[in-house]
Amino acid sequence: MKKILLTLAASATVFSAFAADGTFLASNIVNGVREYIFDTDGTKLAVANGAVQFVFNGAVVGAGTYNFLQPGTFSAGTISIPGQAGNTVQITVDVWDKTSGATFDTASQTLQQTVSITLGGAGVPAATAAPLTGFTGGTLAPEPSTIALAALGLGGLLFISRRK
DSSP states (O other): OHHHHHHHHHHHHHHHHTSOOEEEEEESEETTEEOOEEOTTSSBOOTTTEEEEEEETTEEEEEEEEOSSSTTOEEEEEEEETTOTTOEEEEEEEEEEGGGOSSTTTOSEEEEEEEEEEOBOOSSSOOOOEEOOSOOOEEOEEOHHHHHHHHHHHHHHHHHHHHO
C-alpha cells in the first residue's frame, strides 16, 4: 500500500511540473504607445501617488509601481499565472491614488478595468510575455458615496432655494 501511495505522489509531482505557467507583461505602455491614467483634476496621475495591482480569479497575482520616467504609466514587469500557459484569461487591473487610501479597497479614488489577454508560455528559454492590451486608461473616479453626498447637498440647496 505504501508503494502505491508513494508512486501516486511521485506521479502527481511529475505531472504538476508539466503544467506550465502563463505570463503577461503588466504595463500600460504597449509597443511604445502609452495609455495614461489621469487624476480627477485631469492631470496624469503623479508617479509618487499611483499604485496598481493585477487580480486573477480573485487573487492578487502581481503589483507594480508607476513608471518613474512617465506620470500616468505603470510597469510591473512580467507576471506569472500558474498552469495557464497559452490560455486566454481575464485579468483585473486595479489602479488607485495612494493619497486617497493605502490599498485599492480603502482608496476613494480608484480605477478598475478587466482585460482579456492570451498568456505567453513558460519554460527554458525564458517565457514570452503577452502584452497587456485593451487597457484604455481613464480617469480615477471618486468613491460613489462621495458623489451621492454631493448630489444630496445640491438637492438640499435646490429645495431651500425653491421654498424662498
